[in-house]
Amino acid sequence: MPNYAWPPMPSRKVMGKPTKRLDGPQKASGKAKYSSDLNQPGLLFATILSCPHAHARVTSIDTSEAERLPGVTAVRVISPAGTEVQWEGTEIAAVAATSEEIAKDAIRKIKVRYEVLPHVVKEDDLSRVGNRAKAAGEQVTGDPDKAFQEADVTVEGHYGIPVINHCCLEPHGQVVEWNGDHINFYPSTQNVSGIGGDLAKSLTFNPANIHTRMQYVGGGFGSKFAADRWGVECAHLPKMSGGKPVKLFLDRATEMQIAGNRPSAFAKIKVGAKRDGSIVAWESESWATGGMGGGGMPPIPYVFTEIPNKRLRHSAVAVNAGPVRAWRAPNHPQASFLTCSALEDLAAKLKMDPVDLFDKNAGLTARAEVYRAQLKKGAEIMDWKRRWHPRGESGSGPVKQGMGLAINTWGGGGHASQCRCNIHPDGTVEVELCSQDLGTGTRTIITMVAAETLGLPLGAITLKIGDSVLPPSGGSGGSTTVGGVSSSTRKATVNALGKLFAAVAPSLGAQPDQLEAVDGRIQVKGNSAKSLTWQAACRKLGANKISEMGVNDQRNPQGLNSSGVGGIQMADVSVDTETGIVKINKFVAVQDCGLIINPKTAESQIFGAAIMGICGALFEERIMDVQTGKELNADMEFYKLAGIADIGDIVVHLDITPEHDKRGVVGLGEPPVIGVIASIGNAVANAVGVRVPRAPFTPDRVLAALEGRNS
Amino acid sequence: MQAFEYANPATIQEAVALLGSRWGEADVLAGGTDQISLMKEYLHTPQRVVNIKNIKELGGIHRAGGNLRIGATVTLDELMENAEVRRAFPSLHQAAEGVSSPQIRNMGTVGGDLCQRPRCWYYRNGCGLLAMKDGRSLVPDGENKYHAIFGNSGPAYFVSASSLGPALVALGAKVKLVSASGSREVAVEKFFVTPQNEQSREIALLPNELLTEILVPLAPTHNATYEVRQKEALDWPLAAASVALKMKGSTVASARVVLGHVAPTPWPAAQADQALAGKAITAETAEEAAKAAVAGATPLSQNGYKVQLARVAVKRALLQAARGRA
Structure with missing residues (x-):
């Protein structure tokens, strides 16, 4: 058998050298064409009529006026009379027309009557969700009651992280063109090989007759694998429109309502430890929503899985809001936030430096030595030992500085x-x-190999x-x-x-x-x-x-790739205690990795993850309105994201060593996003002296925590 | 977007002849940074759109008598960069700078800033300007973290979105409103009004009038604007304060303190004005005035924090004004 092993590290000439993205010039100059840029002759534009109610039954639908509108080529009913709609934004009908404007005018001429039904759209207060919470069975390890009794110190806290949206710059959608009995499919997807088969299944069509093409995608983050209902509709519309190609991309509001989100996570957590910081017991009562279909059960305690005595209870809350999709490291950011917040609170109660607490308990993780080395490295980059101060001891001025820490793990492979x-x-x-x-540099690394x-x-x-x-x-x-x-x-x-x-x-x-x-x-x-x-x-x-x-060969990768990494993240923040505004001074990511093909794009992945996490820590939150059931900020205005000046200084340290190199290639897309919110939340607590229990750490929440009010 | 007739007048007279007698008949297009969004969302469905960017007499910043005359289509960037504005009215410079996207500052106009519609998310989600449902507003029991803490006894709970309004009120500016039958000057303070029903607007402009210019008295004041914005990148202020101080030696002869983004209009804080009269500006007097400014606040269920932010904005604006010079 040929020798496929990677060439030895010292003899590599291309791999391992920081290399610019090969498609950078195309993207920067606008020459790169995304599926949403396609505009071939005769192209028709489709748009979706979506439901304005969070929970309703369609009682009648009349498309006749829309069909008569000049320029309209096809109208399809997606949710006929009798359909029960479970979230705002649900697809009711689709229209294709010769222009986007005509298509939008046409959907306003479709007359839909609804019987509006009661909804539940918020889950942050478990006592107000009625029968929408479904408890999973209690999980007990060891003897938590005894362990808590014997613990020298216990700390209790409540923590929460809201539903957030993917915010792909290019919304979900596609162009579909029929060519006889073949389909030319131009989606915006993370799954060019597989999405045609998914479309074929919904159309009961031969997948071999679907030709899928896509050169560039404007973000997916886990939300763009399937053909989706809008893809299926887009494939039907050309048939009714004289065979002309049809383009259907979601508008921003619909994108945010129905094209995926990350589940929330809330928990009351109790941790017990010995005086020296050794954690002996964990108890948590957590809940989360992933929309109507459930989803979202954070694996807690995160990373410190070997805490000997544990009691876990979790409830899934069904709310009338769009369904979840995978979001960069599904469930991990929430788990890291819940766990690392509780551990930081424990460290504060023990008057212990959290770096020491994490180090002390590294034995409860699957990779103690990796984390210990990373804590040391991160502390060195952050000048942690010199600059860290006990919680709240941040000087007398209104602007308080603080530092926080969190941890991650991921598979890869x-x-x-x-x-x-x-x-x-x-x-x-x-x-x-x-x-x-996906913009991650895949073209570049394949070419380098x-x-x-x-x-x-x-x-x-x-x-x-x-x-x-x-x-x-x-x-x-x-x-x-x-x-x-x-x-x-x-x-x-x-x-x-x-x-x-x-x-x-x-x-x-x-x-x-x-x-x-x-x-x-x-x-x-x-x-x-x-x-x-x-x-x-x-x-x-x-x-x-x-x-x-x-x-x-996934079962035998022959040393070319493997999985399993850990990392730590540290944040240095300043909090204006008069306004509650949090600014990031410095953010450090120390990331375990395997063989790094392109250090530049690997580092860039981590920069991107840090930025995404900073957005989640400071700004991002889906705001649902109890009275109307609407997502009030399904836009890019009050659904806030960071700009360049909001990000601060990011320092990435990749553990590129001969020892790690031997593991082969390990993916880095998700792990660096995991601990960002947790580390920033911990830095805020360290700065202001109290825990701000819920993310994002907005001025209202920070000020409420400072005043001792519930936020 | 609903189809509309597009008009492109070259003079004010032509423009006002194209306006309607009722809201909804004709919309004015200046920078278009929000107008287009309103139309795309079907929140505005004008039959006619009157572009005023080609009317030369609406541009320019120059001295006119004892005023600085600012044309309605002057962009926020032009306003911010103007030497006279920088010298005499740092509060206007700072307010324009707070519109924190260069793209919007390059396109958005001063007239558009004063006439823009509220950002209330119920309004923007199609629930109406006053967000009424079954005879009552959705806001008091709803998501109101960005809503009013003053002037919020109803039916309006939104906050005025104008960035320049508070500074112009503090500086005692006027706007000139022109219709086919003549023109009138209105104090900016009176230009902003709280609508009492769904059919009325949050400004005193009539449907057949065009805002043509702003007149800012060149009386020497120490002035400043401080905005509390969460983000450095494009973001709306959570609260803001503009102050203009007429000084006599090192003490305040008279003060105008006006809060922004806390009420359906820019909100003059007369109690703060009184608290400052005859005092030097120090950390203590600024703090006292700031407390007086928010003494009458009536926060809703989720926006108590804005009282604190408004207080901080007043204090910081005062200290900034005292440090600067006019």
């Missing part, structure tokens, strides 16, 4: 991925796989992704893309190179296994005198191209 490498007699190289680049293997510069590789005619590769979720595509690319390029070695070995008077590809040449190992240029070598192929596959 490599998803299913197949790759084809073609080497042509003229020396050109194609690497082909149906993956997608191919260039490394083939001994070529990046520019010599032509990469083709984002097209379902190419070998399939998994959806980009769970931080599994980099592991999957790098492994399949490595194998495909090693296999193709092996064929090239076989073709040129006789002319170099050597065996194929004595050859290597270095600096654009094929040569006898270590002997550049016996070599051919890449072009000359490829000419030996005569008329035949090489076309070799590589497959990531």
Whole structure:
């Protein structure tokens, strides 16, 4: 079997070098075309009529006036009379028309009558959700009652983190075009290989007849895997519109109402410890909502899973609001927030530095030594030991500074991925796989792996992704893309190179296994005198191209990729105690990783995660109105996100070491987002001297906590 | 967006002839930064849109008698960068700077800032200007963290969105309103009104009138605006205060303290004015005036924190004004 192992760290020429995104110029110049940019001749525009009520039954629907509007080509009823609607924004009907404006006018001419039904849209107060809470069974480990009795110190707190939206810059949607009995499908997706099959299932259609293409996507964060109802509608509308292609992208409000959100999490938590900080007992009563369908059960206690005595109770609350979707590290940010907030409160009660408390209890985690080393590294970057002060001891002025800490863990690994490498007699190289680049640098790392293997510069590789005619590769979720595509690319390029070695070995008077590809040449190992240029070598192929596959074997990744990382995050904040405004001074992320193909995009992933977490810590919150059942801030105005000046200084430390390198490639998409809100919440508590129990840490909540009111 | 007739007049006379006699007939388009959103959301469905950006006489900032005359279509960026404004009216400069997106400052106009519709999320979600349901407002029992803490006995609970309004009230400015039949000058303080029903507006402008210019008296004052905004990036103030102090030596001869984003109109705080008269501005007198400014606040269920923010805004604006010079 060929040797697929990654080349030794010191000998790598391309991998491991900080490399700019290959598609940066296209994106920065606007040349990159997203599915929502498509505007082919004859394109029709579709829009959705959505339900204005949080809970209602459709009693009648009359589309006749809309159908008569000039320019309207098709009207489809999605929720016929009798349908019970469970959240605002639910799709009622779809219209296609020759312009977006006509389509929007037309949906206003559809007459829908509703019987409005009672709704529950808020879950922050468990006592007010009526019968909407469903308790999961109690889980008990050890003897928590006895452990709490014997604990030297116990601390009790309540904490909460709201539902937040994904806020993809490019909303969900697609263009669908029928070509005879074939469909050309241009979605905005994290799953180019798989989404056609999903659409086919809903249409009861042959998936082989769906050709899916997408080169760029404007954000997904876990919310863009499926074809969705709007995709299915968009596929039906052309049939009723003379076969013309139809574009349907959600508007911002609908995007925020129905295209996914992250579950909330609330908990009352009690922690017991010995005087030296050793945690002995945990008790929590948590609840969360993921919309009507449930979802959202944070794994607590997070990371410190080996606390010997535990009692856990959890309730899922069904609310009349849009359903959840995976959001970057599903359930982990909530779990980290609940756990690390409680542990910081424990440290404050023990008058202990939380770095020491986390270190003391590292044995309760699955990777004690990793976390201990990271705490040390983070503390060094933050100058923690010199600058940290006990909770609330932050000087006499109105602006208080504080520091906080949190922890993360994630799997990663490599998803299913197949790759084809073609080497042509003229020396050109194609690497082909149906993956997608979410903006994370997937194009760049695939090209780097191919260039490394083939001994070529990046520019010599032509990469083709984002097209379902190419070998399939998994959806980009769970931080599994980099592991999957790098492994399949490595194998495909090693296999193709092996064929090239076989073709040129006789002319170099050597065996194929004595050859290597270095600096654009094929040569006898270590002997550049016996070599051919890449072009000359490829000419030996005569008329035949090489076309070799590589497959990531998920059950046996052969050391190319693996999973399981930990990380810590530290925040330094200033809080104006007169206004309650929190500013980020500095944010430090120390992240465990495997083999890093491109340090630049790896670091960029962590910057992005930190920024996303800062938004969640300070600004983001879905505001539901009890009286109307509406999401009041389904917009980009009062659903607040950070701007550049709100972010502060972010320092990323990646543990790039030979030891970690041996683990192969591990994805980094989710872990660095996990502990951000928790670390900022802890820094705020450290600064102002009291816990602000609920995120985001907005002025009203900070001031309420300072005044001792419930917020 | 509902289809509409588009008019592009070149003079004020042409423009006012195109306006309607009732709200909803014609909308004025200046910067368009909110007008277009209102139309896309069907909150405004005018039959005609009158673009006033091509009317030259609506532009420009210059001295006119004892006033600085600011044309209605002067952009927030032009206002902010104007040397005379920087020198005489730091409070206006600071208020314009608080409109924290360069894009909006480049497009948005001073007239548009004064005439803009409230940002109340019930209004913006189609619940009506006063958010009435079954005869009562949704706001007092609803999500009111951004709503009014003054002037909120109903039926209006929204806050005036104007960034320049509080500063202009404090400076004693007037606006000129022109209709086909003539023109009138109205004190900015009287320009903002609290609507009593769904059909009325939050400004005294009539449907057939155009706001053409703003006249700010050039009387020397120490003035400043302080906004409490959560974000550095584009965000609405949670509370703001503008102050204008006429000084006699080192003491205040007379003061105007006006709160912003706390009431359906810019909210003059007469008790603070009185508290400051005859005093030097110190941390203590500023704090006392700030307390007096919010003494009559009537917060709703979720916006008690805004009382504190308004107090801090007054204190900081006063200290800023005392440090600066005019």
